[in-house]
Amino acid sequence: MIRAGIIGSTGYAGAELVRILMGHKDAEIVWYGSRSYIDKKYASVYQNMFQIVDAVCMDDNMDELAAAADVIFTATPQGLCASLVNEDILSKVKIIDLSADFRIKDVATYEKWYGIEHKSPEFIKEAVYGLCEINREDVKKARLIANPGCYTTCSILTAYPLAKEGLIDMDTLIIDAKSGTSGAGRGVKVPNLFCEVNENMKAYGIASHRHTPEIEEQLGYACGHPVVLNFTPHLVPMNRGILATEYAKLTKDVSYEDVKAVYEKYYKDEKFIRLLDEGVYPETKWVEGSNYVDIGFKIDERTGRIIMIGAIDNLVKGAAGQAVQNMNLAFGLTEDTGLDLVPMFP
Numbered sequence: 372m373i374r375a376g377i378i379g380s381t382g383y384a385g386a387e388l389v390r391i392l393m394g395h396k397d398a399e400i401v402w403y404g405s406r407s408y409i410d411k412k413y414a415s416v417y418q419n420m421f422q423i424v425d426a427v428c429m430d431d432n433m434d435e436l437a438a439a440a441d442v443i444f445t446a447t448p449q450g451l452c453a454s455l456v457n458e459d460i461l462s463k464v465k466i467i468d469l470s471a472d473f474r475i476k477d478v479a480t481y482e483k484w485y486g487i488e489h490k491s492p493e494f495i496k497e498a499v500y501g502l503c504e505i506n507r508e509d510v511k512k513a514r515l516i517a518n519p520g521c522y523t524t525c526s527i528l529t530a531y532p533l534a535k536e537g538l539i540d541m542d543t544l545i546i547d548a549k550s551g552t553s554g555a556g557r558g559v560k561v562p563n564l565f566c567e568v569n570e571n572m573k574a575y576g577i578a579s580h581r582h583t584p585e586i587e588e589q590l591g592y593a594c595g596h597p598v599v600l601n602f603t604p605h606l607v608p609m610n611r612g613i614l615a616t617e618y619a620k621l622t623k624d625v626s627y628e629d630v631k632a633v634y635e636k637y638y639k640d641e642k643f644i645r646l647l648d649e650g651v652y653p654e655t656k657w658v659e660g661s662n663y664v665d666i667g668f669k670i671d672e673r674t675g676r677i678i679m680i681g682a683i684d685n686l687v688k689g690a691a692g693q694a695v696q697n698m699n700l701a702f703g704l705t706e707d708t709g710l711d712l713v714p715m716f717p
């Protein structure tokens with residue numbers, strides 16, 4: 372049995388980790404970490420866990436936690452994981468960080484886009500970017516896993532095969548993405564209040580969202596040269612879900628079947644990636660509550676562009692589900708253990 376500790380178990384990503392790990396046959400949660408609810412019953416913070424979770428929330432004593440757990444998930448604000456990691460901790464326990472602290476390899480880029488000083492840059496090189504479908508073999512050996520961001524997971528996986536095969540002109544790539552409000556976390560923020568979000572839609576982080584360098588870096592590795600792109604996120608009035616619509620010029624005259632063959636080359640054996648049939652385009656409802664990534668595309672003959680569309684649940688494949696997928700790989704379990712989550716509808 373893998374003993375899991377969650378720092379930030381009371382946030383939305385942490386709560387989703389709790390939900391998924393409760394159904395995992397080879398893992399048990401031994402530490403419900405919190406900053407604001409220490410000694411309070413976890414189920415009093417999330418009443419959906421009434422009579423399911425009996426534990427109380429605990430502080431983030433890393434030494435005690437590292438002794439009690441085999442894996443620590445950090446589902447905490449940017450900068451916290453980097454301030455906790457050290458060689459002693461990593462020699463005892465694996466860390467799966469849901470924040471961005473170890474995703475970006477260039478520390479100056481991280482510090483510029485996040486506006487904070489990185490507290491343990493010496494571990495950035497070692498950290499594995501935990502996009503399982505792409506970095507599976509490295510994740511299996513990792514001590515420190517950087518779980519990708521929600522927009523980034525969706526955006527990268529949707530374009531990856533075409534970037535890798537040189538089928539799209541990366542200089543023309545534009546990503547337009549929408550997220551449900553849970554993507555912003557449980558903390559109280561005015562832009563996320565009901566009256567601000569309901570019956571409303573807004574772009575934010577225009578030309579400045581911190582997921583931009585993460586997407587650029589990973590797609591750069593795929594195509595073999597630096598990538599600069601436009602990424603525009605939008606907040607939409609729903610709880611969960613991300614839809615990314617991506618536009619790029621094709622580099623060759625290709626048919627639907629040619630492009631489909633490229634997607635299949637990379638994804639046909641991927642359990643969590645569903646390539647939709649021709650003429651069918653992803654909807655967030657079709658992946659809600661699940662670890663799936665749905666992908667569809669259309670070639671626009673008139674403009675010479677391809678339009679790629681991807682959908683995920685931000686809290687599952689975009690956070691907790693992917694973190695558990697990473698844990699499974701890192702501990703030699705079957706990759707989908709505990710992740711047989713059937714999408715809910717409506």
Ligand SMILES: NC(=O)C1=CN([C@@H]2O[C@H](COP(=O)(O)OP(=O)(O)OC[C@H]3O[C@@H](n4cnc5c(N)ncnc54)[C@H](OP(=O)(O)O)[C@@H]3O)[C@@H](O)[C@H]2O)C=CC1
Nearest residue numbers: 379381382383384405406407446447470554556557558690
């Ligand atoms: N929400 C999403 O869809 C996604 C989130 N992420 C990332 O996951 C992380 C958590 O996000 P999310 O769950 O949305 O955020 P929330 O605001 O919902 O939760 C934050 C959590 O971190 C804890 N926390 C806050 N400050 C500290 C601190 N100084 N020390 C220890 N714990 C602290 C909070 O504890 P308490 O409440 O007890 O004070 C809470 O449990 C972030 O890095 C986020 O970027 C990644 C992908 C998707």
Ligand SMILES: CC(=O)N[C@@H](CCC(=O)OP(=O)(O)O)C(=O)O
Nearest residue numbers: 469470471520521522550554555
């Ligand atoms: C709707 C919303 O606010 N979403 C968050 C992204 C959540 C996420 O994945 O963030 P991390 O990269 O920090 O893990 C945002 O735009 O900041």
